[in-house]
Amino acid sequence: MDMKRDYYEDIQLLDSKVLWFWFLILIASLIILPFLIPNYYIYMVNYMAVNVIVTVGLNILVGYTGQISLGHAGFFAIGAFITVLSMTNLHLPFLLALLLAAFVAAFFGFILGLPALRLKGPYLAIATLGFGLAITQVIGRWQIFGGRMGLEAPGLTLQGLFFSGGSYTLESDRQLYFLIIPIAFVLTTAARNLMKTRVGRAFIAIRDSDIAAETMGVNTVYYKTLAFAISAFYTGIAGGLYAFLIGFINPSSFSFILSIYFLTFVIVGGLGSIFGSIMGGITMTWLILKLDKVQELPYLGDILSAFSERWMSVTGFPNISSIIFGLIIILIVLFEPLGLYGFWIRTKIYWKTWPF
Amino acid sequence: MFLQLLISGLSFGSLYALIALAMVIIYKTSEVPNFSQGEMAMISTFVAYTLLGASGQSFTISFIGALIFAAILGVFLEFVFLRRAKDPNILSLILITLGFEMILYGFAGWKWGADQRDLPFPVSDFDIINLGPAVLSYLNIATLLITLILMFILFVFFKYSKVGIAMKATQQNAMAARINGIRTNRILSITWALSSLIGAVAGILLAPIATLDPNLMLDPLLKGFASAVLGGMTSLVGAALGGYILGIIENLFGGYVSIEFKSVVAFMIIVLVLCFKPSGLFARHYVRRV
Amino acid sequence: MDSDFFSVDNLAITFGGLRAVDRVSFTINRRSIFSIIGPNGAGKTTIFNCISGLYKPDSGKIIFKGEEITGLKPHRIAMKGIARTFQNIELFLRMTTMENLMLGRHIHTKTGVWSGSTFFRRGSKAAREEITHREQVERIIDLLDLQSARDQFVGGLPYGTQKLVELGRALALEPELLLLDEPSAGMNSEERQDLTFWVKDIQEELGVTILLIEHNMQLVRDISDRVLAINFGRPIGEGIPEEVQNDPEVLKAYLGEEESIDAVS
Numbered sequence: 001m002d003m004k005r006d007y008y009e010d011i012q013l014l015d016s017k018v019l020w021f022w023f024l025i026l027i028a029s030l031i032i033l034p035f036l037i038p039n040y041y042i043y044m045v046n047y048m049a050v051n052v053i054v055t056v057g058l059n060i061l062v063g064y065t066g067q068i069s070l071g072h073a074g075f076f077a078i079g080a081f082i083t084v085l086s087m088t089n090l091h092l093p094f095l096l097a098l099l100l101a102a103f104v105a106a107f108f109g110f111i112l113g114l115p116a117l118r119l120k121g122p123y124l125a126i127a128t129l130g131f132g133l134a135i136t137q138v139i140g141r142w143q144i145f146g147g148r149m150g151l152e153a154p155g156l157t158l159q160g161l162f163f164s165g166g167s168y169t170l171e172s173d174r175q176l177y178f179l180i181i182p183i184a185f186v187l188t189t190a191a192r193n194l195m196k197t198r199v200g201r202a203f204i205a206i207r208d209s210d211i212a213a214e215t216m217g218v219n220t221v222y223y224k225t226l227a228f229a230i231s232a233f234y235t236g237i238a239g240g241l242y243a244f245l246i247g248f249i250n251p252s253s254f255s256f257i258l259s260i261y262f263l264t265f266v267i268v269g270g271l272g273s274i275f276g277s278i279m280g281g282i283t284m285t286w287l288i289l290k291l292d293k294v295q296e297l298p299y300l301g302d303i304l305s306a307f308s309e310r311w312m313s314v315t316g317f318p319n320i321s322s323i324i325f326g327l328i329i330i331l332i333v334l335f336e337p338l339g340l341y342g343f344w345i346r347t348k349i350y351w352k353t354w355p356f
Numbered sequence: 357m358f359l360q361l362l363i364s365g366l367s368f369g370s371l372y373a374l375i376a377l378a379m380v381i382i383y384k385t386s387e388v389p390n391f392s393q394g395e396m397a398m399i400s401t402f403v404a405y406t407l408l409g410a411s412g413q414s415f416t417i418s419f420i421g422a423l424i425f426a427a428i429l430g431v432f433l434e435f436v437f438l439r440r441a442k443d444p445n446i447l448s449l450i451l452i453t454l455g456f457e458m459i460l461y462g463f464a465g466w467k468w469g470a471d472q473r474d475l476p477f478p479v480s481d482f483d484i485i486n487l488g489p490a491v492l493s494y495l496n497i498a499t500l501l502i503t504l505i506l507m508f509i510l511f512v513f514f515k516y517s518k519v520g521i522a523m524k525a526t527q528q529n530a531m532a533a534r535i536n537g538i539r540t541n542r543i544l545s546i547t548w549a550l551s552s553l554i555g556a557v558a559g560i561l562l563a564p565i566a567t568l569d570p571n572l573m574l575d576p577l578l579k580g581f582a583s584a585v586l587g588g589m590t591s592l593v594g595a596a597l598g599g600y601i602l603g604i605i606e607n608l609f610g611g612y613v614s615i616e617f618k619s620v621v622a623f624m625i626i627v628l629v630l631c632f633k634p635s636g637l638f639a640r641h642y643v644r645r646v
Numbered sequence: 647m648d649s650d651f652f653s654v655d656n657l658a659i660t661f662g663g664l665r666a667v668d669r670v671s672f673t674i675n676r677r678s679i680f681s682i683i684g685p686n687g688a689g690k691t692t693i694f695n696c697i698s699g700l701y702k703p704d705s706g707k708i709i710f711k712g713e714e715i716t717g718l719k720p721h722r723i724a725m726k727g728i729a730r731t732f733q734n735i736e737l738f739l740r741m742t743t744m745e746n747l748m749l750g751r752h753i754h755t756k757t758g759v760w761s762g763s764t765f766f767r768r769g770s771k772a773a774r775e776e777i778t779h780r781e782q783v784e785r786i787i788d789l790l791d792l793q794s795a796r797d798q799f800v801g802g803l804p805y806g807t808q809k810l811v812e813l814g815r816a817l818a819l820e821p822e823l824l825l826l827d828e829p830s831a832g833m834n835s836e837e838r839q840d841l842t843f844w845v846k847d848i849q850e851e852l853g854v855t856i857l858l859i860e861h862n863m864q865l866v867r868d869i870s871d872r873v874l875a876i877n878f879g880r881p882i883g884e885g886i887p888e889e890v891q892n893d894p895e896v897l898k899a900y901l902g903e904e905e906s907i908d909a910v911s
Contacts (some may be wrong), residue, residue, distance in 0.1 A: 007775055007776065007780040008768045008776075008779065010744070010776075011776050012800065013766070052630060054627075067452060068446075068447060070454075071390075079643075081564075099867075103799075104496075106568075108803060114631070115626075115628075117629045119465070121418065122383070122387070122388075122389040122450070122589070123585065123630060124452055125389060125391070125629060126532060126581045126582075126585060126626060127623075127626050127630055129391075129578060129581065130581070130582065130623035130626045131623060133574075133575070133578055133619070133623065134619075134623040134624075137617070137619050137620060138617065141617065144474060146746050152490060161373070169467055170757060190763035190764060191763065193763045193772075194759065194762045194763040197762040197772055197776060198748075198752065198756075198757040198758075198762055198775075199757065199762050200756065200762070201741070201749050201752070202749070202752060204740065204745075205749050207740075208737070208738035208739050208741065209736045209737065209739075211678065211700065211720075211732075211736055212717070212736035212737065212738065213738075214700075214720040214721050214724075214730070215699075215700070215701075215720045215729070216723075216724055216750055216752060216815065217697050217724035217752050217753035217819065218749070219719075220721070226759070230759065231541075231560075236794065241678055247881060257461070258575060260457075260458060261655075263451070263454070267451065267804075272740065286710050308466070312466045312467050313466065313467060313469040315469040315470065315471075316465045316466040316468065316469040317466065318465075319461075319463075319465030319466040319570075320463065322458045322459070322461050322462025322464070323459050323462035323463055324460070324462075325455075325458050325522055326454075326455040326456065326457070326459035326461075327455065327456030327459060328455075329452070329454060329458065329596060330437055330456065332453035333441065333448045333455070334440050335442060337448065342747075348874050349701075353413045
């Protein structure tokens with residue numbers, strides 16, 4: 001272990017030359033990547049980045065502050081719909097619309113945080129569950145949100161990022177890539193910094209012992225609602241990006257099941273770890289996309305298809321992904337509560353002492 | 357119109373009350389809000405449907421078969437998953453029930469697809485009794501009666517039976533109960549079986565009014581939770597009353613204010629209760645220990 | 647020494663018919679050490695919980711530096727300069743010792759969401775604040791000999807060390823009044839001696855006033871300026887340590903509690 005020379009290194013993002021080197025390599029490869037891989041994979045990376053933003057945001061609430069949420073699909077929906085609507089109806093440029101949507105989501109997060117403040121685990125879970133369901137129902141029944149039919153994301157232009165109207169259509173996945181990746185990058189870094197400093201410490205303190213936190217001067221009411229708001233903000237941004245990634249949004253894509261998918265990302269990555277969130281978001285997105293086409297897998301796909309036809313229903317085949325997600329949740333909770341991050345830490349320790 | 361809304365409110369309310377009761381029974385023993393309660397009931401209803409249709413059994417046999425299945429499912433969840441949790445804090449227990457919920461939801465979707473089905477029920481929603489300005493269907497009557505009978509049995513069971521009293525003891529102090537020779541693990545299993553069974557009754561009674569598909573219980577689950585919160589999460593009587601109150605409020609809201617946003621009522625009630633009377637309408641408040 | 651530094655006046659609180667604290671009054675002088683003793687369940691910790699705002703007393707007044715603080719929210723009371731430790735350690739187990747102590751600096755720091763998430767240089771506001779306060783915390787780490795535990799997660803530290811970290815966290819708040827709830831419980835005699843010195847140091851060098859709940863009479867006798875004995879929530883004797891210890895009422899309260907008989911005698 002190398003000696004720390006001053007206190008800044010405790011909170012510094014990259015505390016050695018070696019890390020700087022890898023960091024620059026990472027940025028360079030992120031820039032080159034979309035020119036090397038086919039379009040479908042760029043779409044996949046974009047999708048991963050969106051989910052990483054959600055995972056980081058949800059982890060701030062669940063992993064760091066210890067407050068559960070079963071309603072993040074609601075914030076995701078708010079982000080998506082408000083972004084699209086404020087572009088089509090208010091003619092806002094994209095980035096402003098995205099920011100507005102994220103603040104609306106944060107506001108709802110703040111409101112939702114309020115009633116659940118004095119209460120722990122079970123009540124919070126129930127209230128957030130109710131919130132998620134209520135949001136999708138309201139959106140599904142309100143004409144301005146396109147009702148059950150949903151909304152189409154407007155064409156995105158380069159100028160439209162900053163001004164309303166304009167040309168240079170930004171519709172290919174590669175162009176979206178250069179919009180989504182920087183945002184994901186900035187938000188992840190910001191979250192990591194935040195968790196290393198005063199606000200993050202207050203969150204963790206509330207998670208570990210809220211009684212001690214408040215007797216040490218932490219205004220737990222304020223920080224719990226703040227955690228909700230920040231988490232909703234992240235999820236709102238991700239929702240807005242998602243609308244343009246998919247191109248079309250309707251209320252049924254923001255179901256209760258989606259909220260649980262988000263939670264799965266977090267616990268697979270590891271509660272209370274930003275690095276874990278990145279891993280969780282990436283691997284689980286990969287898994288979702290694989291599961292969408294599970295029939296096409298060699299051998300396993302054929303066996304499952306045959307099994308489906310014989311014993312199950314063919315139309316219900318995609319539901320297999322719910323089963324797998326459910327199993328993953330249970331297995332992680334039972335056997336590896338720190339998720340991939342815990343696994344990573346243990347491998348690191350193992351290699352440090354290898355071969356002894 | 358008021359009377360009519362009241363009747364259907366009571367009818368829906370009794371289903372909410374059943375789900376709330378099922379949840380409260382679990383919550384009292386394990387402090388877990390069971391998020392798989394809805395899907396457990398949904399699967400059990402599908403079992404009744406399969407027994408009726410594919411195997412051509414009589415309704416009574418299918419009904420009983422579904423209840424037995426539900427009971428086994430409850431024991432399974434508790435024994436195979438929850439009991440194995442290494443660090444049984446609230447978050448991990450909630451996550452386990454959520455995982456189980458996903459498995460059941462996915463399984464039902466896979467097995468029965470997204471088609472909407474009808475569960476043939478011996479009592480029809482269309483045979484009605486005229487009550488002047490309102491009508492009361494046979495199904496309403498059956499729902500109300502079955503719920504009341506079930507509740508009565510439950511209260512007697514908890515109050516007077518040996519197992520019921522042992523359950524109460526386990527709820528209050530598991531360690532002391534164990535020292536006094538109560539097999540708390542077995543009591544826990546029975547609790548889960550009982551809860552799952554009550555949920556299944558609600559599912560089967562709901563299926564003829566709604567349509568039977570994997571989403572059958574998604575909404576009622578929230579209603580059940582809202583009722584339980586209204587009743588204070590730990591009181592059986594409170595949960596039952598909470599269910600009826602929610603059913604009535606919801607129907608009146610649907611009738612007089614807005615039918616579109618009827619299903620938001622449950623969420624609003626949860627929020628209002630948590631804001632103004634977090635211990636519920638019928639439970640005593642407790643002080644946290646330091 | 648001003649006598650209106652801290653006082654509790656006729657404090658009372660009832661839990662479901664049980665009078666946990668019943669008309670307790672006392673006054674603490676600035677820069678003194680005041681101990682509360684009494685059998686288990688006498689209501690000592692409940693008094694602490696009322697002072698630090700976790701419980702709202704039914705009646706009575708708590709005055710700190712001429713200002714009534716009764717019923718204020720816990721974090722408000724902390725901001726007035728009252729810190730405490732807990733009988734059953736309440737640390738942030740998945741934070742390092744350093745981070746636990748840094749949390750103690752919470753009320754003295756200002757970094758918010760924006761500045762806390764957007765620092766990228768040593769000179770940024772958040773980074774500067776972080777560095778300054780880490781230096782301050784380092785002094786407490788030195789004072790309590792916690793260097794070896796500095797970067798370890800407190801969840802893995804031995805019990806005695808955890809107790810010290812908790813004391814350190816309370817000190818990081820720079821309190822004027824420090825409430826210690828059985829600080830020596832679970833310590834061996836060597837650790838207890840160290841603790842005695844530290845508590846003395848904290849009072850004399852840092853000028854902190856200390857309110858102490860303690861079972862170990864040796865420790866109480868060594869460091870207390872005044873002692874209050876309570877039983878069943880009621881005060882049964884107050885004075886300098888020797889007086890209280892020989893008070894027949896106090897002796898009677900302790901009789902039957904084997905552990906404490908030898909402690910008293």
